[in-house]
Structure formats: C-alpha cells, structure tokens
Amino acid sequence: MTSRLHNLVIESVGTRIISGDLAAGDTMHSEHLETELQVSRSVAREAVRVLQSLGLVESVKRVGIRVLPETSWNVFDPSVIRWRLAAAGKGAQLRSLTELRSAVEPAAAELAARHAPSDLGAELMAVAAKMRSVGRAGDLQQFLDLDIHYHGLVLAASGNEMFARMQSMIAEVLRGRTDYGLMPERPHEEALQLHMDVADAISGGDPEAARSAMDKIMRRTMEEVGSVWADEPRIFTQLP
Known part of the structure; x- marks a missing residue:
C-alpha cells in the first residue's frame, strides 16, 4: 500500500510538471500534497525526494517545493x-x-x-x-x-x-x-x-x-x- 501511494504522488506531480500544469517557479508544500492525495507525511516526503532526483523540483527552506525548469530535468530517466x-x-x-x-x-x-x-x-x-x-x-x-x-x-x-x-x-x-x-x-x-x-x-x-x-x-x-x-x-x- 505504501509503495502504491508513493508511486501515486510521483506520477501525479511528475505528470503535472511535465505537462506544464505546474510551471517552473511554482511552489507547493508537502502538507498540500498530503491533503490532496491523502497520503502520509513520510510518503509525500519520500516521493518529493524521488522528484528531486529527477530534477523536477527542489526543496527551498521557508519557501516549499519549487518546480524546476525543463533544463534541469533528467531527460534520460x-x-x-x-x-x-x-x-x-x-x-x-x-x-x-x-x-x-x-x-x-x-x-x-x-x-x-x-x-x-x-x-x-x-x-x-x-x-x-x-x-x-x-x-x-x-x-x-x-x-x-x-x-x-x-x-x-x-x-x-x-x-x-x-x-x-x-x-x-x-x-x-x-x-x-x-x-x-x-x-x-x-x-x-x-x-x-x-x-x-x-x-x-x-x-x-x-x-x-x-x-x-x-x-x-x-x-x-x-x-x-x-x-x-x-x-x-x-x-x-x-x-x-
């Protein structure tokens, strides 16, 4: 179940970034992901780490989760x-x-x-x-x-x-x-x-x-x- 929810967060946020629904510079908060997708804090945080490894987002202290531009994406993944x-x-x-x-x-x-x-x-x-x-x-x-x-x-x-x-x-x-x-x-x-x-x-x-x-x-x-x-x-x- 945890693995399925983890993948749900990655797929949901990843597709929105790639499609442009979330544009470069947009910010999110882990709490919003938890509420929207009904997942635990640990699941949301681990999914964000994966998205960071793909070059899609970065965590900025006191700002939240910032969407990165296409030039940062790991296009070989x-x-x-x-x-x-x-x-x-x-x-x-x-x-x-x-x-x-x-x-x-x-x-x-x-x-x-x-x-x-x-x-x-x-x-x-x-x-x-x-x-x-x-x-x-x-x-x-x-x-x-x-x-x-x-x-x-x-x-x-x-x-x-x-x-x-x-x-x-x-x-x-x-x-x-x-x-x-x-x-x-x-x-x-x-x-x-x-x-x-x-x-x-x-x-x-x-x-x-x-x-x-x-x-x-x-x-x-x-x-x-x-x-x-x-x-x-x-x-x-x-x-x-």
Whole structure:
C-alpha cells in the first residue's frame, strides 16, 4: 500500500510538471500534497525526494517545493521519458530519442558483432526469429515485448556498460510508439528481415554488416514516425 501511494504522488506531480500544469517557479508544500492525495507525511516526503532526483523540483527552506525548469530535468530517466511522451510535445521528445537511438544502436550492433559471447548471439537470433513469427501474426503486444528484449540484447552484447544502461530508456520509446498508435497493424517484412540481418551479422561476427543493418532499421523508423514531429521546433539547450 505504501509503495502504491508513493508511486501515486510521483506520477501525479511528475505528470503535472511535465505537462506544464505546474510551471517552473511554482511552489507547493508537502502538507498540500498530503491533503490532496491523502497520503502520509513520510510518503509525500519520500516521493518529493524521488522528484528531486529527477530534477523536477527542489526543496527551498521557508519557501516549499519549487518546480524546476525543463533544463534541469533528467531527460534520460525512463519516467521522465514516459511523461514527456504522454504530454503535448511528444513529437519533439520522440524525435530526440529516435535520433539518439540512430546514433547509438548501429554502433552497439557493430561492437556486439566484434565482442558478443556466442550465447548472446544465439539468443538474439532466436528472439529475431520469434519477432518475425509474432509480427506476421499481428500480435503487437507480444511483438513489443520481444522488440524491447531484442534491442536490449544488442545494447548488452556490445560489451559497453554505458550502452547497456540505455535499455530502460529505449524500452519506454518503443512502448510509447505502440501506445500512441505509431506502429503499423503488422510490422513490415523488410523491418522483420532487417532484425534477422542484424542478429545474423552479430552471431556471425560481421561488424560492418551489423552496423549497416541496424542503421537501416533506424532510418526506416525515422521515415515511419517522422511526420509526428514535422512541425515541432527543435530544443536548443544552453550549456552551463
């Protein structure tokens, strides 16, 4: 029960900040959260600590809980990604994440072809084959689960722990694409084959082919969903 209430506070406040209902500079008080959401002081305080770790708020003595600007947000955190994909500016968020994937995943596939243990390569082949079967059957939910596992395996097989830690972030991108109706009713045959090609290249130790096939996957993704962000302005963040 405590865990559920804790998550309720985080979700409620987090979504309001990301959506703009609570603007940068707005202040809240822990007591108000306790009353509004009917939670204990300890639950409210712990939830605020989590929101602080996400860069969404700060506690200011004698002022309260202050909402921070977007430049302070931890944009790599899966919760922040999920909230941003549910907000009005989801197109810009999807573009940023897809461009990040386009830069990282081909490199991860190349590294995986060079360094992946044989058991990971075999598992990747098995997952790709199942993706093709499930995709042809039109089971988008099972396909999503397999797709998340597949891309996580590629990142992990790279042997780069920084890439591997991006698994949960990419999982939220893939979930968002499905949840917001940005997937075709059935994955295209070319996309299914490209996933097989990446797995085959990694399993066979062919770095150039692995990078090329993953790059094609990402370019296809950009083409399929690019219309979502066509009119979204780019975000230019000032460096400190």
